[in-house]
Amino acid sequence: MSGPLSEALATYLGRAWGEPVAIEDLARISGGASRETYRFDAVVAGERRPLIVRRDPPGSLIETDRRSEFLALKSFHGQGVAAPEPLILELEGAELERPFFVMARIDGGATASPFAPDPYAPHAARLGEDFFGTLGRIAKADPSSLPIAEVCEAPALDQCWKRELDYWSNVIETDEQHPQPIVRAAIRWLYSHPPPPAQKLSVVHGDYRSGNFLHDGEGRIIAVLDWEMAHLGDPLEDLGWALDPLWRHTEDGRVAGMVTRDEAFRIWEQASGLKVDPAGFVWWELFASVKGQAIWISSAKEFKDGGYREPILCFSGWYTARRQDEILAEHLARLAA
Amino acid sequence: MTPNVRDVLQGVTVALATPPSADHGMAYTMSRVGMVTMLATLAAAESDRAARDAIAENAAIRALFAGAGAFDADGALAAAAKEVDADLSVPALDAANARLRRQLIGLHEKVEAADNAAMNRQIVALYGKMASIRRMALGGG
Numbered sequence: 001m002s003g004p005l006s007e008a009l010a011t012y013l014g015r016a017w018g019e020p021v022a023i024e025d026l027a028r029i030s031g032g033a034s035r036e037t038y039r040f041d042a043v044v045a046g047e048r049r050p051l052i053v054r055r056d057p058p059g060s061l062i063e064t065d066r067r068s069e070f071l072a073l074k075s076f077h078g079q080g081v082a083a084p085e086p087l088i089l090e091l092e093g094a095e096l097e098r099p100f101f102v103m104a105r106i107d108g109g110a111t112a113s114p115f116a117p118d119p120y121a122p123h124a125a126r127l128g129e130d131f132f133g134t135l136g137r138i139a140k141a142d143p144s145s146l147p148i149a150e151v152c153e154a155p156a157l158d159q160c161w162k163r164e165l166d167y168w169s170n171v172i173e174t175d176e177q178h179p180q181p182i183v184r185a186a187i188r189w190l191y192s193h194p195p196p197p198a199q200k201l202s203v204v205h206g207d208y209r210s211g212n213f214l215h216d217g218e219g220r221i222i223a224v225l226d227w228e229m230a231h232l233g234d235p236l237e238d239l240g241w242a243l244d245p246l247w248r249h250t251e252d253g254r255v256a257g258m259v260t261r262d263e264a265f266r267i268w269e270q271a272s273g274l275k276v277d278p279a280g281f282v283w284w285e286l287f288a289s290v291k292g293q294a295i296w297i298s299s300a301k302e303f304k305d306g307g308y309r310e311p312i313l314c315f316s317g318w319y320t321a322r323r324q325d326e327i328l329a330e331h332l333a334r335l336a337a
Numbered sequence: 338m339t340p341n342v343r344d345v346l347q348g349v350t351v352a353l354a355t356p357p358s359a360d361h362g363m364a365y366t367m368s369r370v371g372m373v374t375m376l377a378t379l380a381a382a383e384s385d386r387a388a389r390d391a392i393a394e395n396a397a398i399r400a401l402f403a404g405a406g407a408f409d410a411d412g413a414l415a416a417a418a419k420e421v422d423a424d425l426s427v428p429a430l431d432a433a434n435a436r437l438r439r440q441l442i443g444l445h446e447k448v449e450a451a452d453n454a455a456m457n458r459q460i461v462a463l464y465g466k467m468a469s470i471r472r473m474a475l476g477g478g
Binding site: 003004005006026027028029030038115177178179180181182184185188192300301303304306309310311312314315317318319322323325326328329330332333336337 | 339340344345348349351352355358359360361362363364365368369372373375376379431434435438439441442445446449454457458460461462464465467468469471472473475
């Protein structure tokens with residue numbers, strides 16, 4: 001069965017490549033509420049190309065810039081990070097009506113649901129080496145030499161925290177529909193206890209966590225996905241997000257369902273050449289939960305106001321928001337003790 | 338709270354009433370139906386407990402206000418502490434909860450400005466209780 005997107009893609013790619021293109025096996029992929037994601041094969045001159053198209057939705061969880069996502073992939077593809085190859089960026093939308101980009105598809109991998117109880121066993125430890133090692137390599141890269149620097153502002157090292165906190169607290173200020181005292185207390189704590197300046201400026205993936213990569217089932221990451229919130233900032237930001245209890249999977253002390261917290265730090269430090277400063281990391285851990293809650297609050301507003309009625313937005317703004325409140329309250333209790 | 342059960346069911350109805358695109362494919366459509374099923378299960382549980390949870394949270398906030406005299410120059414917290422939830426409909430309870438939460442935010446800001454560690458711990462403990470009251474179980478329990 002061929003739908004309007006298949007036809008639009010065939011027309012667009014045919015023009016882009018200067019040859020007739022047939023689109024086969026197009027299907028939408030679940031998840032990724034900030035982009036509509038489809039897998040498909042483009043058949044051109046007898047060759048079958050496995051591809052992904054990510055298109056802006058009518059509304060989304062978060063305002064993201066598809067240029068920075070495209071250039072983040074371009075920055076790391078083939079550079080020791082399993083970033084899929086970006087191929088075409090179309091900012092005007094053309095036949096697809098909304099901005100989109102096309103990238104190579106990596107087949108044969110699995111992703112983990114946040115609700116899977118122990119999704120990486122029995123290869124969790126090996127996968128943890130790859131997961132936190134990959135994040136360390138992203139942190140180690142010099143962003144000034146990478147394509148993403150073309151579109152992302154480079155904040156001063158002592159302002160990385162403030163730029164992110166200003167952004168996400170403003171999202172809460174704008175989108176909150178019921179008063180949220182817990183996250184507001186966390187925001188006040190963050191403003192009154194600034195972290196040390198970033199050790200270096202890094203590319204921050206922005207959503208680096210369990211569930212946002214494909215793995216081969218034997219402990220190896222084959223694709224790091226969902227770079228739509230990529231920006232330049234403090235490398236501890238990604239580490240705090242990756243360790244948020246929301247993505248924990250198990251209650252046995254492992255983070256991201258893979259390795260212990262200390263092991264995660266060791267792997268990341270070894271790969272990045274940086275240190276996890278305990279004082280700074282407390283800040284970024286709490287910030288991760290504030291950022292999460294901002295996303296869930298925004299999601300609830302989008303769903304309730306009818307801009308984008310995807311059920312996943314409702315789930316995020318309801319169940320996930322309440323779980324995030326528990327995590328925030330636990331952080332605040334430790335800080336108040 | 339946001340969204341409430343009415344928001345959820347209205348949104349889910351719209352989602353179900355929207356015909357799937359020919360571009361979506363069966364796997365995505367089934368995944369979406371699975372998410373709708375999960376939301377319906379959560380909504381069923383929430384409809385059973387929404388009033389009870391709002392009453393419990395409102396009572397916990399009022400109990401804190403009753404002991405916050407040092408930060409209540411205009412008596413607004415004491416007045417709120419004496420209120421009772423007479424209208425037990427969920428919209429009325431949510432409206433009262435929103436008023437109490439706004440006052441709680443204001444109280445916490447005053448406590449922080451005064452650097453009162455003991456009262457700060459009480460408020461943070463209340464946050465833990467509020468989050469616990471509102472916890473949702475994925476199985477709908």
